[in-house]
Amino acid sequence: MSYLQIDHASKFFPSHTGEGDVCIFRDVTIKINQGEFVTVIGHSGCGKSTLLNIIAGLETASAGGVILEGKEVVGPGLDRMVVFQNFSLMPWMTVFENIALAVRSAYPDWTPAQVAAHVNKYIALVGLKGAETKRPTALSGGMKQRVGLARAFSIEPKVLLLDEPFAQIDALTRGVIQEELIQMWNASRNTVFMVTHDVDEAILLSDRILLMTNGPSARVGEIIEVTIPRPRSREDIIEHPHYYKIRNHVIHFLVRHASHVGKGGGGSGEEQGDNEPALVTFS
Amino acid sequence: MALEVLVPEQAAGIMAKAGMLGESKQKKVRPMTGQAKGNPWLITMFLVAVFLLGWHLATLRSAFDPKGLTEEQLTLMEFNGDIVRAADGTYAWNPEKEKVKGVPGPLAVLAKAREELGEALIKKGTNDHGIAYLVLYTVSRFGAGFLAASVVAVVLGVFLGLNKVLFKAVNPFIQILKPISPLAWMPLLLYTVKDPKWTAILVVFMAALWPTLATTAFGVNSLRKDYLHVAAILQLSWWKRLYKVILPGAAPTIINGLRISFGSALVAVVPAEMLLGELGVGYLSWIEWNNLDISGVIFAILVVGCVGVLLDSGFNKLAALVTYQE
Numbered sequence: 001m002s003y004l005q006i007d008h009a010s011k012f013f014p015s016h017t018g019e020g021d022v023c024i025f026r027d028v029t030i031k032i033n034q035g036e037f038v039t040v041i042g043h044s045g046c047g048k049s050t051l052l053n054i055i056a057g058l059e060t061a062s063a064g065g066v067i068l069e070g071k072e073v074v075g076p077g078l079d080r081m082v083v084f085q086n087f088s089l090m091p092w093m094t095v096f097e098n099i100a101l102a103v104r105s106a107y108p109d110w111t112p113a114q115v116a117a118h119v120n121k122y123i124a125l126v127g128l129k130g131a132e133t134k135r136p137t138a139l140s141g142g143m144k145q146r147v148g149l150a151r152a153f154s155i156e157p158k159v160l161l162l163d164e165p166f167a168q169i170d171a172l173t174r175g176v177i178q179e180e181l182i183q184m185w186n187a188s189r190n191t192v193f194m195v196t197h198d199v200d201e202a203i204l205l206s207d208r209i210l211l212m213t214n215g216p217s218a219r220v221g222e223i224i225e226v227t228i229p230r231p232r233s234r235e236d237i238i239e240h241p242h243y244y245k246i247r248n249h250v251i252h253f254l255v256r257h258a259s260h261v262g263k264g265g266g267g268s269g270e271e272q273g274d275n276e277p278a279l280v281t282f283s
Numbered sequence: 284m285a286l287e288v289l290v291p292e293q294a295a296g297i298m299a300k301a302g303m304l305g306e307s308k309q310k311k312v313r314p315m316t317g318q319a320k321g322n323p324w325l326i327t328m329f330l331v332a333v334f335l336l337g338w339h340l341a342t343l344r345s346a347f348d349p350k351g352l353t354e355e356q357l358t359l360m361e362f363n364g365d366i367v368r369a370a371d372g373t374y375a376w377n378p379e380k381e382k383v384k385g386v387p388g389p390l391a392v393l394a395k396a397r398e399e400l401g402e403a404l405i406k407k408g409t410n411d412h413g414i415a416y417l418v419l420y421t422v423s424r425f426g427a428g429f430l431a432a433s434v435v436a437v438v439l440g441v442f443l444g445l446n447k448v449l450f451k452a453v454n455p456f457i458q459i460l461k462p463i464s465p466l467a468w469m470p471l472l473l474y475t476v477k478d479p480k481w482t483a484i485l486v487v488f489m490a491a492l493w494p495t496l497a498t499t500a501f502g503v504n505s506l507r508k509d510y511l512h513v514a515a516i517l518q519l520s521w522w523k524r525l526y527k528v529i530l531p532g533a534a535p536t537i538i539n540g541l542r543i544s545f546g547s548a549l550v551a552v553v554p555a556e557m558l559l560g561e562l563g564v565g566y567l568s569w570i571e572w573n574n575l576d577i578s579g580v581i582f583a584i585l586v587v588g589c590v591g592v593l594l595d596s597g598f599n600k601l602a603a604l605v606t607y608q609e
Contacts, residue, residue: 056512056516057515057516058512058516076512076515076516076518077516078516078518081516082513082516084509084512084513086509088509088510088512088513090510090513090532091607091608092532092534101517101519101527105517105519135607137607137608155517
């Protein structure tokens with residue numbers, strides 16, 4: 001059994017007209033290995049953030065569920081930390097307090113000195129030394145998300161859930177923070193589930209990219225293995241022969257509105273029945 | 284006006300400094316930027332001076348002139364109490380009767396203020412305490428009612444804000460009770476608690492309760508879900524969630540509610556004192572009216588204003604401690 005498994009999960013919302021339910025996604029099954037970095041890309045409304053919230057335990061699936069280390073996920077917990085798109089830092093707390101709140105919760109037995117040392121270590125890791133006593137209002141978007149990453153990594157969760165973490169950060173800063181994320185992840189090797197719109201970001205960071213078809217009734221259309229060896233850097237990966245193949249394939253999928261699955265593109269797609277997503281590898 | 288006659292240069296100078304005349308004189312040099320320049324303090328002082336002078340002139344009465352009056356008429360007027368006869372045989376308006384003739388001028392009010400402040404710490408009798416005591420009574424009465432109402436309203440508001448069903452169930456009561464003037468409760472409160480001291484505090488309590496209750500419930504209810512998500516992921520206990528996330532998160536909204544309650548309670552405390560006869564600055568205004576001492580009434584009004592400013596600035600200092608910027 002996989003480390004983290006989303007098992008035949010479906011989500012329905014009551015429709016606006018009040019007649020029946022709208023199916024956001026249906027029968028989604030994703031198997032993720034320990035230490036794997038998996039990214040989901042799809043158009044808005046395909047339910048990818050909902051899927052992430054279901055793994056986090058912040059929402060419940062209408063059918064199916066999530067299994068982590070052989071146990072079903074019920075409700076949120078410290079083993080699955082989210083990095084939010086809008087940072088979700090407490091504006092009334094300083095940088096230090098925001099991270100310390102998480103550390104104290106994760107390690108309730110620690111002395112204040114241990115907590116402080118741990119918090120300062122992660123503040124240094126994201127290069128925010130000197131900004132400990134600042135409040136989030138005084139920080140730029142990039143710095144805010146560095147705090148968000150530090151908070152998430154500091155509690156050493158089994159699964160890290162990244163919900164479009166760099167969507168609100170300007171393009172230049174985004175690249176820098178992506179590489180910082182790679183470094184931190186290399187050290188910790190958490191299992192990561194990321195949701196994004198950014199194809200380049202997905203290729204740079206992930207082991208596998210899941211492409212979701214359009215909603216309603218979205219599902220995982222294809223799974224692409226990113227066959228670019230690590231360590232990767234933004235500069236080097238674009239030289240790799242698979243980079244543009246993967247990139248073009250993903251964009252083709254998204255542009256075709258993801259209605260037909262497994263046809264076209266450059267990879268060796270193989271159909272695996274109606275509901276099984278096609279596995280695409282480049283070699 | 285006298286100001287223009289006496290000190291035209293200074294007046295023009297003040298106005299120019301304050302930016303009131305600048306536009307017309309310096310139009311060529313300074314383009315219109317739409318931004319007012321000048322010192323607002325100067326304008327304030329200028330307005331105060333104009334107001335006091337206007338007040339003084341409007342309430343000025345000419346000295347008593349005995350010309351054209353016979354000796355009998357004068358004796359009759361003196362007998363009537365309209366005028367008094369000094370030792371040197373000259374007549375003047377009776378100052379006691381002057382007090383209730385027309386509105387007193389600023390000098391009369393100033394004299395009254397001097398007199399009151401001079402005996403601020405003296406208790407002359409059961410109902411005649413110095414102004415410092417009266418302020419103390421009003422502030423403590425206000426403080427007790429406002430604090431009690433704030434605690435009750437914030438606690439109830441948090442519960443209602445956390446539970447949408449409960450909020451919907453209780454909301455009709457809040458909507459009906461909120462617009463009732465706190466003074467309307469007074470007869471019922473007086474009848475039930477049978478004690479004017481507590482009634483006055485309860486009137487302040489009723490005035491301060493509803494705005495804080497309604498806004499706290501709203502603030503907690505509309506707290507950004509992300510903060511609660513973070514709290515849920517971090518598995519914070521119920522108490523920690525309350526005082527680390529919910530209360531600080533809703534603090535700006537709660538403070539706004541407290542501010543409305545504060546004003547409402549301040550408005551209620553004066554008539555409560557008047558109607559209940561409880562010693563305080565509101566009572567002072569009424570008792571001076573009963574004494575037909577209009578200068579005293581004006582002095583009392585000014586004291587009420589000063590007490591309001593004092594309490595308000597104290598409140599703002601407290602509020603600044605707990606608000607944050609998003």
